[in-house]
Amino acid sequence: MGHEPVAVVGIGQTKHKKRRDDLSIAGLVREAAQRALDDAQMTWSDIDAVVIGKAPDIFEGVMKPELYLADALGGAGKPVFRVHTAGSVGGSTAIVASHLVSSRVHKRVLAVAWEKQSEGNAQFGLGGGKSGSIGAGGAFAPWIRAYIRKSGAPEHIGWQVAVKDRQNALRNPYAHLHLKDISIEKVRESPMMWDPLHFLESCPSSDGAGAIVLTDKAGGLAAAADGRPPAWVLGTSMRSEPSSFNGRDPIRPQAGVDCAWDVYKQAGITDPRNQIDVAELYVPFSWYEPMWLEGHDIAPVGEGWKMVDRGETAFGGSFPVNPSGGVLSSNPIGASGMLRFLEAALQVRGAAGEHQVDGARVALAQAYGAAAQYFAMWAVGSELPSS
Amino acid sequence: MSTQTSSTIQFPYKRTLGPVISRFFSELTAQRIVGIRSGERVIVPPMEYDPETGNALEPDFVEVGPAGTVVSWTWVAEPGKHHPLDRPFAYALIKLDGADTNLLHALDAGSEDAVSTGMRVAPRWRDEPVGRIDDIVAFVPGETPEGPAAGEAQDVQTMDYFSTITYTDVLSPTLERYAASMRAGVITGQRCPQCNRVFLGRGYCSVDAITLGEEHEETLPDYGVVSNYTIVTPTPYPGQKETEPFARASVVLHGDEMVIAQQQIIGIPVSEIRVGMRVKAQWFADDARNAAEITSKGWGTVAGFIEGWLPTGEPDEPAEQYMNRVF
Numbered sequence: 001m002g003h004e005p006v007a008v009v010g011i012g013q014t015k016h017k018k019r020r021d022d023l024s025i026a027g028l029v030r031e032a033a034q035r036a037l038d039d040a041q042m043t044w045s046d047i048d049a050v051v052i053g054k055a056p057d058i059f060e061g062v063m064k065p066e067l068y069l070a071d072a073l074g075g076a077g078k079p080v081f082r083v084h085t086a087g088s089v090g091g092s093t094a095i096v097a098s099h100l101v102s103s104r105v106h107k108r109v110l111a112v113a114w115e116k117q118s119e120g121n122a123q124f125g126l127g128g129g130k131s132g133s134i135g136a137g138g139a140f141a142p143w144i145r146a147y148i149r150k151s152g153a154p155e156h157i158g159w160q161v162a163v164k165d166r167q168n169a170l171r172n173p174y175a176h177l178h179l180k181d182i183s184i185e186k187v188r189e190s191p192m193m194w195d196p197l198h199f200l201e202s203c204p205s206s207d208g209a210g211a212i213v214l215t216d217k218a219g220g221l222a223a224a225a226d227g228r229p230p231a232w233v234l235g236t237s238m239r240s241e242p243s244s245f246n247g248r249d250p251i252r253p254q255a256g257v258d259c260a261w262d263v264y265k266q267a268g269i270t271d272p273r274n275q276i277d278v279a280e281l282y283v284p285f286s287w288y289e290p291m292w293l294e295g296h297d298i299a300p301v302g303e304g305w306k307m308v309d310r311g312e313t314a315f316g317g318s319f320p321v322n323p324s325g326g327v328l329s330s331n332p333i334g335a336s337g338m339l340r341f342l343e344a345a346l347q348v349r350g351a352a353g354e355h356q357v358d359g360a361r362v363a364l365a366q367a368y369g370a371a372a373q374y375f376a377m378w379a380v381g382s383e384l385p386s387s
Numbered sequence: 388m389s390t391q392t393s394s395t396i397q398f399p400y401k402r403t404l405g406p407v408i409s410r411f412f413s414e415l416t417a418q419r420i421v422g423i424r425s426g427e428r429v430i431v432p433p434m435e436y437d438p439e440t441g442n443a444l445e446p447d448f449v450e451v452g453p454a455g456t457v458v459s460w461t462w463v464a465e466p467g468k469h470h471p472l473d474r475p476f477a478y479a480l481i482k483l484d485g486a487d488t489n490l491l492h493a494l495d496a497g498s499e500d501a502v503s504t505g506m507r508v509a510p511r512w513r514d515e516p517v518g519r520i521d522d523i524v525a526f527v528p529g530e531t532p533e534g535p536a537a538g539e540a541q542d543v544q545t546m547d548y549f550s551t552i553t554y555t556d557v558l559s560p561t562l563e564r565y566a567a568s569m570r571a572g573v574i575t576g577q578r579c580p581q582c583n584r585v586f587l588g589r590g591y592c593s594v595d596a597i598t599l600g601e602e603h604e605e606t607l608p609d610y611g612v613v614s615n616y617t618i619v620t621p622t623p624y625p626g627q628k629e630t631e632p633f634a635r636a637s638v639v640l641h642g643d644e645m646v647i648a649q650q651q652i653i654g655i656p657v658s659e660i661r662v663g664m665r666v667k668a669q670w671f672a673d674d675a676r677n678a679a680e681i682t683s684k685g686w687g688t689v690a691g692f693i694e695g696w697l698p699t700g701e702p703d704e705p706a707e708q709y710m711n712r713v714f
Contacts, residue, residue, distance in 0.1 A: 021544065024405030026435050030443075044441035061400035061550045071434060074441025120400050121624040129396030131628040134619050134635050134649065142615035142637065145662075146710035195618040242593035244714035246584045246644070251711060371714055 003102040005384060007220025007230035008345040010040025010213030016176040016330040019118035020207040025065060026072035029114045032209035032335075033073055036110065040213040041228070044074030047213070048106035053083040053093030053113035054334030055369075058125040060116055073112060085238070086369030087136075087282065089113060090337025091376030094212060095236045098378070101214050102233070108219065113338035114209035122205060122333065137194035137202050137285060139371065143250050144287040145196055150251070153290065153305035155196070159187040161286035162201045162328060164314050169325025171315070171354040176206040176330040187286075201286040201328075208332030210339045220384065231345035231380040234362070235266030243371035250372055252295045259375035260296035260366075267362070267379040272298045276379070278320045278347050278357040279364040280340035284327040289313060292366065293321075296377075315355070323347070323355040337367025341378060348382040390563055392679055395553040399625055402546040407435045409544050410448060415523070416516040417540035418532070420483060421448040428487040432520075452483035454509040454530045455490070462499045472525060477502045481526060495525035509533070518543030556682040561590035564601065566678040569692040572670050574607040576645055585644040588687020608641040609668035610699065613652065614709035616660050634660050637713045638696055646712040653695035662710055663703035666696035 012035025014020065020028055029052075037043065050073045052066040062068065066082040073080070085092040090113035097111035127133020148155070166182040169175035182200070190200040215223075220230040239259035241248070260272070269275045281292045290304030298319070299307050307313055313321040322328075324343040327336050344363035346352040352360075366377045404412060407423060411433050414421045423433030424447040431451055436443055460479040466472055471493040479502070480489035495511065496502045508526040512534030516522040518541055527533055558566065561577070565588035568575040576585040577599035579592035585607065591598050616636035621629035634657040635649045652660050653669055670676070671694050680690035 019403070021403050022405075024403060024408060024435065027405040030436065034443075058396075058398075061398065061548060071438045071441070072436045074436075076439050076441065116403070119402055120398060123622050124398055124624045124626065129398060129626065131626055132621070132633065133624075133627070134617065135622070138617045138619045138635060141617035142710075142713045145615060145617075146713075149707065149710060191620060192618070193620050244646070244648075245586075245593045246646070246712075247594075248714075249711060250713060 004104045005217040005220065006098045006101045006233040007215050007217070007223065008212050008233070008380065009215050009219060009223045009228065009230045010036040010042065011342045011346055011351070012036030012039055013174050013210040013339060013342065014208045015174055016206045016208035016332055018176065018204065018206065020116065025060065025062065025114070025116050025119070026069055028116055028207060029069055029112050029209045030072045032114070032211040033110060033112050036211035036213050040223075042108065042213060047074060047078065047108055047110045049079040049100055049109050050075050051081060051083060051093050051097040051100070051109060051111045053089040053111070053338065054115055055084070055086060055089055056125055058120070058129070059122055059333065060119040073110065085374045085376065087333060088337050088367040088369035088374040088376040090210065090335050090339065091341050091365065091367030091378070092238055092337070094338055094341040095238060095376055095378060097212070097214050098233050098236055101216055104216070108213065108215045110211065110213055111338070112209060112211040113335040115332040115334040116207045117205040117332065118207050135194070137197050140285055140288070141194040141197050143372070144285065147251050147287060147291050148196065151290070151302045151305055156184065157290060157305045157308050158197070158201050158286040159184045160308055161283065161289045162187045165283065165322050165326040165328040168315050168323050168355060169329035171323070172325050172329070174330070175325040176204050176208070177325070197285055203284040203327045203331035204329070206330050206332040208330060208335050210335045210342050212338070212342050212345065217384070229349050229382065231348045231382070232384050234379040234381045234385055235263040236378045237262035237266070239375045241373050243373050251291060252301065253372050255373060256292070256295045256368065256375050257297065259377050263364070263377045263379050267381070269362075269379065272296065272364070273319065275362060276319070276364045277360040277362050278323060278344070280324060280326070280343045280366070281321055282327055282337060282340055282367045283322060284331060286328065289321055296366065315357070320357050323352065323357055337376060340365040340367055344378070344380050348380050350382070390558045390566060390678060392556045392558065392682055393553060394679070394682065395551060397549070397551040397626065400548040400550055402548055404544060404546060405435060406446065407433050407444070410446070412518040412543040412546065413540050415520070416518050416538070416543060418453070418512050418534070418537035419450055419540070420452045420510070422451050422486050423447060424449055429485060430488050431483055431486040431490050449485065451485035452510070453532050454507060455481045455483035455486070457494065457502070457504055457506045457508055458482050458489050459504060460494065460502055462502065471521060475499070476525065479508070479526065481508060492523060493525040495527055501528065516541070519546060554682070558678070558681060559590055561599070562588050562681055562687065564604070565687045566681055569689065570676050570678070574609050574640070574689070575604050576607045577603045578605055579603070587645060587647070588681070607644060611638050611640040611666065612704045612709055613637070613660060613662055613664040613666055614639045614646060614712040615662055616652070618657050632657060636660060636696070638666060639709055639712050646714065647689055648714050650689070651695035652698070654697050661703060662706040665699045665701045665704065667699050668693045669695050669697050
């Protein structure tokens with residue numbers, strides 16, 4: 001007996017903002033979770049188990065917040081547990097929840113991921129509570145310099161991604177940043193934050209949450225029969241590697257390559273560039289778009305930036321990346337991976353509204369964390385997988 | 388004798404309370420305690436969602452207490468610095484009059500003999516309310532609240548929470564030897580017998596998962612090449628001391644054995660740092676070297692021993708060969 005097919009039948013997210021001063025942490029996760037339940041046409045009592053994901057507790061200063069959140073997520077008397085894999089956690093949370101269904105442990109699982117960055121300071125947290133934190137931007141900037149140098153990419157590629165994702169965000173009412181007058185000039189002239197990264201090539205700090213409801217084959221088919229097509233999970237994978245050892249390729253980490261091919265294999269994808277219709281990739285700094293196109297073998301090594309340059313990753317291009325606006329437009333850290341995963345599901349359900357990619361039938365979502373060393377990816381499709 | 392290191396992390400968090408806890412704290416500033424109605428029950432402190440059904444609760448607030456009955460308790464004979472009172476006290480579950488759930492709070496009863504299940508207690512109010520649970524300093528025996536006359540309610544929407552935590556580390560034998568070597572001005576690494584990679588003060592190979600011990604240790608050069616860097620424009624946050632752009636560089640030790648990340652290049656402006664630049668360690672003076680930055684949660688660090696790296700002025704090494712070496 002093979003795995004149970006898994007269907008995403010409910011999707012919800014908050015309006016992401018710099019500071020959601022109208023909501024407690026419980027209220028924030030609740031807003032996303034309630035929307036996912038409503039979308040699935042379920043109530044709290046329909047849910048068998050709850051999986052919660054977020055990044056380090058030091059960001060809000062609430063230790064083990066999943067315990068306090070059990071009430072807000074209808075967790076009484078149910079299995080509730082926490083996933084933590086740094087920045088990839090939103091993706092890992094969706095994957096762990098999907099495994100609870102595919103393994104037939106549960107039939108209906110709620111997965112919620114969140115961050116309320118306004119309650120603390122991520123630079124402080126990432127710096128271990130000390131002065132002189134380099135933050136995520138400072139950690140990735142040297143690798144981005146190496147990518148630029150090795151690939152020979154012109155510097156406007158980074159500016160172009162920064163503009164493209166902000167323009168996509170204008171189509172997404174939930175996105176944090178709505179920069180109506182974003183332009184190449186504005187990005188280029190914005191302050192140099194982490195040389196070679198400009199301020200506008202970097203993600204914002206956001207409060208936000210994302211949630212999905214996953215169910216089994218029968219539940220997915222019932223939703224489809226009711227005119228609410230689900231997103232079917234075609235493949236999931238998580239991979240890790242040490243942050244630091246001689247011989248590591250941090251520009252194209254092996255864990256990211258392996259993670260992608262594990263998903264492709266499960267999903268029957270042999271030519272990712274042509275068999276995937278839309279991708280949501282974790283791009284907190286503009287240059288990570290071409291880096292992940294290469295890091296997941298969507299483009300040949302050294303060619304990712306050319307896809308960007310030709311406009312192929314733009315909305316309406318032949319391989320749209322981050323129609324939601326991506327991490328560059330909303331970054332509730334722990335939820336950022338979940339937002340990629342749920343956007344992929346929205347796309348193949350045909351439910352993405354103004355940021356819907358025409359004819360999206362197979363979508364890829366990816367999240368990465370820490371020193372580009374933890375990866376979570378899934379592929380979802382509009383059709384029930386045959387095997 | 389084992390070496391201990393200690394580090395303290397402090398940060399002022401700011402909680403958004405949301406509509407329900409905000410109301411509870413606002414009422415406390417006027418010396419009123421409110422619960423929230425959930426069906427037939429009154430939940431105190433009020434919650435946003437019913438803990439049993441998960442249903443959202445309507446904002447139907449009910450004033451309770453201020454006196455109540457002790458349902459259960461435990462005696463704290465030796466209060467620590469994080470306890471609400473500096474003298475022995477009880478933590479008590481108190482069912483306030485009109486409430487259906489118990490409130491956990493401190494009970495200032497003087498002695499353990501004075502505490503019993505079923506006893507009546509009332510709040511002692513703080514002199515200057517701030518809109519937090521410790522606006523009730525503690526409960527005291529009897530029916531009568533203590534404290535100043537009640538004032539007007541304040542609108543409390545957020546709560547400042549100053550977090551401070553101190554960690555104490557006992558260093559592993561590997562880190563002990565590493566620290567001793569660094570105090571003597573010598574960088575010591577451990578070479579994996581399987582993959583030939585060198586690591587600083589880890590005690591294991593990250594790639595092969597092999598334990599590395601004293602027999603795998605060797606002296607490493609204290610000079611090398613800048614493999615990559617970033618210039619950081621500092622953002623302000625509590626505890627941040629940097630105000631001007633600063634550089635953090637990775638240095639690959641001579642022989643391409645080991646990369647040391649997040650180093651300062653000294654003696655030149657940050658704008659002159661280059662990939663491929665050859666540098667030499669600038670050690671702190673003997674009596675200024677310390678192991679405070681070494682913790683059992685991390686790996687060997689040169690912080691506390693090497694102040695930064697000075698350009699040697701020798702011709703650069705080719706950049707491409709080194710750029711990937713950042714961590």
